[in-house]
Amino acid sequence: MSSAPATRPSAPRPGRLGVGVVGAGRVGAVLASALRAAGHAVVGATAVSEESRDRVEALLPGVPVLTVDEIVERAELVLLTVPDDVLPGLVAGLAELGRWQGGQLVVHTSGRYGTEVLAPARAAGAIPLAIHPAMTFTGTSLDLGRLTGCPFAVTAAAPVLPIAQALVVEIGGEPFVLDEARRPVYHAALAHGGNHLVTLVAQAERALADAGIEEPGALLTPLLSAALDGALRGGEQGLTGPVVRGDVGTVRAHLEALARLDGEDLDILDGYRHLAGATTRRALAAGKITEPVAVALLDALAEPAATAGEPGATPARAGATPPTGAVPAPAGAAASADASAATPLEPVLARTRAELAAALRSLGGTRALVMTMGALHDGHLSLVQEAQARADHVVVSIYVNPLQFGPGEDFEAYPRDLEADLALLVRAGVDVVFAPTDAEAYPAEPLVRVDPGPVATVLEGRTRPGHFAGVLQIVCKVLNLVRPDVAVFGQKDAQQLALVRTMVRDLDLGAEIVGAPIRREPDGLAMSSRNAYLGPVEHERALALSRALRTGAAAAEAGAAAVVTAARAVLDAAEGVDLDYLALVDPDTFLPLDAAATGPGLLAVAARVGSTRLIDNTTVQLGPRH
Secondary structure: OOOOOOOOOOOOOOOOOEEEEEOOOHHHHHHHHHHHHOOOEEEEEOOOOHHHHHHHHHHOOOOOEOOHHHHHHHOOEEEEOOOOOOHHHHHHHHHHOOOOOOOOEEEEOOOOOOOHHHHHHHHOOOEEEEEEEOOOOOOOOHHHHHOOOOEEEEEOOHHHHHHHHHHHHHHOOEEEEOOHHHHHHHHHHHHHHHHHHHHHHHHHHHHHHHOOOOOHHHHHHHHHHHHHHHHHHHHHHHOOOHHHHOOHHHHHHHHHHHHOOOHHHHHHHHHHHHHHHHHHHHHHHOOOOOHHHHHHHHHHHOOOOOOOOOOOOOOOOOOOOOOOOOOOOOOOHHHOOOOOOOOOOOOEEEOOHHHHHHHHHOOOOOEEEEEEOOOOOHHHHHHHHHHHHHOOEEEEEEOOOHHHOOOOOOOOOOOOOHHHHHHHHHHHOOOEEEOOOHHHHOOOOOOOOOOOOHHHHOOHHHHOOOHHHHHHHHHHHHHHHHOOOEEEEEHHHHHHHHHHHHHHHHOOOOOEEEEEOOOEOOOOOEOOHHHHHOOHHHHHHHHHHHHHHHHHHHOHHHOHHHHHHHHHHHHHHOOOEEEEEEEEEOOOOOOEOOOOOOEEEEEEEEEEEOOEEEEEEEEEEEOOOO
């Protein structure tokens, strides 16, 4: 272990602070050591693991290892260098215990958060500051030299911004001001560029090793150094390779070669597909390739289904979901740049019961059902993928059901685009699409209704009376028409999923009901057809929902009350979010959990952002982890 610098002030100079470090990980110990070298006194550090204790001993010799309470009590500047998911609960918990002090500087180093995460400390009179070093840390004294000139993103209220900037300068860094609202995308960009670059290089090295190259790192160094330099200087103008040349055959050869690697390295193939897809779309946007070439490339990159003669092969299947954001293939796209590109077979479109029955009679083997209201997105397509993994054939229903909309809701405005939906389902390899009209779905006013029971009277049911009765009416009807072996529903509509499972069990409808994980946008927003209503500002505000759920889940070890308190603090601080409900409930009954509850729970939220109503949820495991 490297030792700390040999020189440091023997006594604090005027204006120096007593610094306490909560989380003596790689970042915390290094920054505290830099502050100590600038003349500040480090009064203590938390260190749970043996590795952390060794780091404190090496970088902060003579500094006592203390509890969080002791550090917050003794320090004039509290440096919080804990994992992102822990930070909100930690700050809120200390506020609940009355530990924060007036005038105390509270500084965190998370790239993800600004100062709003420190709102509970600010309410107690503390001064919140956010500084984030844009570099990776080894947790040794080597990092101290690398801090010189390192960019630090600084977020703070205007009156105290100079304090944060001065701290960064004392550490040796170069501060730049970053708005609170822009931190999530800033942090995502750094993680995507820095962390994922490591993954990419590791994958390339593994593939080269498989090719018999003894020192893959040495071979890659000049190539990747030049590529990185070119990308930083010229951006997308530096794109080269088979995608930019439109060499579809070469891309296919790459896919075949990578597919032959050992099973444990299949993520190399997945990584190649996704990055080549992204490169294709960027090359198209930059005018380096034409749309027909892009379509041919994306067809080649789409994950293939089983071929004829293989187990589970189905003539109607042409391929799985293409990479996110793929260019939809226009009619006749099979005759584009590469004549050998596979032609996806269109699903049978059934608009009536009779057409549906005829289509189903032509299918052998097992069938899965995915029910939607159209306006399809990647979240829906992930349900289709789950269905394809569980059955020989997939039926997708598209119907905006009027019975589940209440007065004043967005039934008339709900997005409808059957042509675009069909284009996506062609590429997804769906067998049958059932898209009835209102007259076909409900030839007459239903006289026999499905009663969803008491679960439908809470949360969504309380806010939207009659909603779940309408949902179960159409679900029961379509299940009876399709008679699937399995039906796949999204976990985002958790209360709906629980009710469908109950109905199928109680009425012996015979289908296996599968819940698929929530699919999210890259920034964490749960995918929904209603996201199309959100403008850029509203979209940013809507991120408070998923942020609140993550914050609440991070506090699960402290119990049910801590989960709700931590999540609500995020929502209370969010601008433009009109909360409908936030509840921690039993995943099966949807009844509230009491303060002493342990085990699984469901944290659910609903809110309006502008005129758009959004829902989201996450599972939590309450109580201590063993």
